[in-house]
Amino acid sequence: MFSEKLLTWYDLSQRRLPWRIQKKNPYYTWLSEVMLQQTTVATVIPYFNRFTQKWPEIQNLAAASLDEVLIEWQGLGYYSRARNLYKCAQHLTKSFPQEEHELINLPGIGPYTAAAIASIAFNKKAAAVDGNVIRVLCRYYGLDTLNPYEPVRAKLLKLLPEARCGDFTEALMELGALICRPKNPSCESCPFQKTCKGYEMGKPESFPNKPPKKKLPTRYTTAFIIQREDGAIWLRRRPSQGLLGGMMEVPSTPWTEEKNSEEKLTVKHTFTHFHLNAALCYADKPMEGEGIWVQPHDLKKHALPTVMKKIISTGLKGRE
DNA sequence: GAAGCGTGGTA
DNA sequence: TTACCAAGCTT
Numbered sequence A: 001m002f003s004e005k006l007l008t009w010y011d012l013s014q015r016r017l018p019w020r021i022q023k024k025n026p027y028y029t030w031l032s033e034v035m036l037q038q039t040t041v042a043t044v045i046p047y048f049n050r051f052t053q054k055w056p057e058i059q060n061l062a063a064a065s066l067d068e069v070l071i072e073w074q075g076l077g078y079y080s081r082a083r084n085l086y087k088c089a090q091h092l093t094k095s096f097p098q099e100e101h102e103l104i105n106l107p108g109i110g111p112y113t114a115a116a117i118a119s120i121a122f123n124k125k126a127a128a129v130d131g132n133v134i135r136v137l138c139r140y141y142g143l144d145t146l147n148p149y150e151p152v153r154a155k156l157l158k159l160l161p162e163a164r165c166g167d168f169t170e171a172l173m174e175l176g177a178l179i180c181r182p183k184n185p186s187c188e189s190c191p192f193q194k195t196c197k198g199y200e201m202g203k204p205e206s207f208p209n210k211p212p213k214k215k216l217p218t219r220y221t222t223a224f225i226i227q228r229e230d231g232a233i234w235l236r237r238r239p240s241q242g243l244l245g246g247m248m249e250v251p252s253t254p255w256t257e258e259k260n261s262e263e264k265l266t267v268k269h270t271f272t273h274f275h276l277n278a279a280l281c282y283a284d285k286p287m288e289g290e291g292i293w294v295q296p297h298d299l300k301k302h303a304l305p306t307v308m309k310k311i312i313s314t315g316l317k318g319r320e
Numbered sequence B: 001g002a003a004g005c006g007t008g009g010t011a
Numbered sequence C: 001t002t003a004c005c006a007a008g009c010t011t
Helices: A002-013 A026-035 A041-054 A058-063 A066-073 A080-094 A111-122 A131-141 A149-159 A165-178 A296-301 A306-319
Strands: A218-226 A233-237 A266-270 A275-283 A292-294
Touching: A002 A165, A026 A041, A026 A080, A026 A111, A041 A066, A058 A080, A066 A080, A111 A165, A131 A149, A131 A165, A218 A233, A218 A306, A266 A306, A275 A306, A292 A296, A296 A306
Parallel strands: A218 A275
Antiparallel strands: A233 A292, A266 A275
């Protein structure tokens, strides 16, 4: 009953997304699911299109270098995804598992993504529990527990149909994205309005029950815009693990909670777990250690995270 | 199990 | 401006 109604709605209302054009392409499913982790559809679309144009098959992606992948990934965030994607491509080139319990052993593929790939690409009966599914089912069943993952997973397993498992998985997430939105849900056009507990209670937006978030600390640094007479800028590579791992950067002092002396030019940027306040400082001699000179025109050839693009562009403008 | 891990859009 | 959020994974 539930699944029939959901699939009918989905057949009528689904968006045409690049990874849905070619039906059942496991490479597309895997790539899109990794890109969509904690990231909006609108942000992912151009990245997905560039990746699949540059690397039409997994073999092409696996044959690239990690730096090439990081360059294409720059700006998308959570760069461990790109590192794991690259590592995972090496495995998938040999064989592409169809089962959830095999997929979950691959780098960058966790419980959600394993179930999503098994279900969407191979039509297996797997329970993909993401933020959408948690929101939709918590509202529908009026679940107000602070840890809804397991209860939602149990409900989902009972709802999953024998046929069209993959479409059902996509449909439930699509309902969450288009109708059962986090804010301003469109209950008037929801096919499940009549039987939705959250709607009946008059407060669908209060589900799921989330703990309050802590305030983010601010860290401070001084970033060095080191520019040679011919205009080239000094860059170096960050350590391969941790924050912005493997990406390029301009040198900077350690990022600590000690405030800067008030500088003229600063760049502010917010990461997942802290705000960064970078005071800019100009120099013309390189720092110790490894690094490269890059002409401003060639910056696009290097894997720069957004925070570094902001620092460099602000630094170059501020110098004029 | 809690913390670390990006970014851009929206209210 | 600040806060919150968006198809989670790893350690």
